[in-house]
Amino acid sequence: MQKKIAVLAGDGIGPEIMRQALKVLRYLNLDLQIEEGLVGGAAYQVFGHPLPKKTLDMVSTCDAILFGAVGDWQYDALPRELRPEQAILGLRKAFGLYANLRPAVCYSALASSSTLKPELISNLNLLIIRELTGDVYFGTPRGLRPSPDGEFPGAQEGFDTMRYSQPEIARIAHTAFKAARLRKNQLTSVDKANVLESSGLWRSVMSEIALQYPDVALNHIYVDNAAMQLVKNPRSFDVIVTGNLFGDILSDLASMLTGSIGMLPSASLNQHSFGLYEPIHGSAPDIANKNIANPLATILSMALMFRYSLAMDEVAVRIEKAVNQVLAKNIRTVDINNTAHPSVSTEEMGDAVVAHL
Ligand code: NAD
Numbered sequence: 001m002q003k004k005i006a007v008l009a010g011d012g013i014g015p016e017i018m019r020q021a022l023k024v025l026r027y028l029n030l031d032l033q034i035e036e037g038l039v040g041g042a043a044y045q046v047f048g049h050p051l052p053k054k055t056l057d058m059v060s061t062c063d064a065i066l067f068g069a070v071g072d073w074q075y076d077a078l079p080r081e082l083r084p085e086q087a088i089l090g091l092r093k094a095f096g097l098y099a100n101l102r103p104a105v106c107y108s109a110l111a112s113s114s115t116l117k118p119e120l121i122s123n124l125n126l127l128i129i130r131e132l133t134g135d136v137y138f139g140t141p142r143g144l145r146p147s148p149d150g151e152f153p154g155a156q157e158g159f160d161t162m163r164y165s166q167p168e169i170a171r172i173a174h175t176a177f178k179a180a181r182l183r184k185n186q187l188t189s190v191d192k193a194n195v196l197e198s199s200g201l202w203r204s205v206m207s208e209i210a211l212q213y214p215d216v217a218l219n220h221i222y223v224d225n226a227a228m229q230l231v232k233n234p235r236s237f238d239v240i241v242t243g244n245l246f247g248d249i250l251s252d253l254a255s256m257l258t259g260s261i262g263m264l265p266s267a268s269l270n271q272h273s274f275g276l277y278e279p280i281h282g283s284a285p286d287i288a289n290k291n292i293a294n295p296l297a298t299i300l301s302m303a304l305m306f307r308y309s310l311a312m313d314e315v316a317v318r319i320e321k322a323v324n325q326v327l328a329k330n331i332r333t334v335d336i337n338n339t340a341h342p343s344v345s346t347e348e349m350g351d352a353v354v355a356h357l
Pocket of ligand 1 (some may be wrong): 013017068069070071072073085088261262278280281282283284285286287292293294295297335
């Protein structure tokens with residue numbers, strides 16, 4: 001059956017970078033149906049809501065979402081539930097997107113843009129899988145209260161609950177083992193099992209699920225050690241799986257190893273391989289409509305869509321290779337230009353990727 005892609009360009013640089021991804025998609029000339037919809041501030045302008053029913057209904061008929069970015073300073077005064085960024089939270093909730101995949105790839109041509117020594121990070125290629133819907137961010141009870149005990153009884157205290165259930169851990173484990181199978185069959189699970197009960201359960205469920213994937217080597221490390229090793233020897237990892245809180249921190253750390261925010265794609269998946277694919281950067285209103293934004297994170301997000309939602313790994317590899325070749329030829333947008341060559345525009349970068357496919 002023909003696959004259907006929902007394209008939600010959003011705000012700021014969203015439409016510009018999405019045009020480049022669609023240029024690549026059209027060139028590939030695959031048997032896919034494209035449906036475009038409004039989201040974020042652009043949807044608020046027309047429908048009075050950042051994720052209108054019309055968009056949600058359209059997305060429900062699709063196999064994957066290709067997402068640009070949402071947000072603009074002009075919406076800062078709106079109530080929280082009407083702000084453009086709520087669209088992403090709404091989509092995560094509506095489609096149960098519990099697994100966030102963030103590859104951190106350092107193209108050797110860009111190794112000098114990283115704050116780490118080039119010899120540590122050139123050819124780095126790791127994947128961080130973060131559980132997205134559980135953990136201390138959503139655990140209850142939470143709140144403020146007079147402290148019932150401890151060193152300062154009666155003093156105001158804030159409290160949160162870190163919790164993970166067995167099925168929540170099992171489903172992210174399956175996502176991670178399957179992702180490891182598409183790579184080097186090597187998986188590192190990160191927790192704090194020496195201190196936290198929820199981490200103790202996390203570790204035992206990971207080990208239990210590992211029995212179903214005897215071809216994948218699983219190891220466990222504590223989160224403090226993971227942070228240290230990511231900076232000391234990042235290439236020792238291939239796929240990392242971790243909870244929401246640890247993943248939030250480690251995925252930002254890992255993404256910065258590679259040097260530029262304009263290069264980093266992401267995927268958020270549910271258990272049916274339905275996914276939302278988006279660059280990790282925001283809508284960059286400071287450079288919107290200037291034709292200078294880097295479209296590569298969006299183009300690489302589309303590559304992930306082919307890999308994880310459409311089971312077309314060969315197309316993903318083709319796109320990633322083209323991006324690699326473009327960078328190797330010193331074709332750069334201004335944010336990643338560490339060469340003596342003049343920077344190219346957003347449009348020219350899209351054309352360059354097409355030319356190298
Ligand atoms: P941002 O990621 O939009 O921009 C941070 C900096 O990086 C800016 O200087 C910007 O010019 C630059 N930048 C970002 N993407 C770039 C690209 N592709 N090419 C070149 N330079 C790029 O973060 P921000 O400025 O904190 O937020 C701007 C808006 O985006 C806010 O409304 C925020 O809420 C929203 N936001 C949306 C998402 C999303 O849609 N998933 C994520 C983060 C922030």
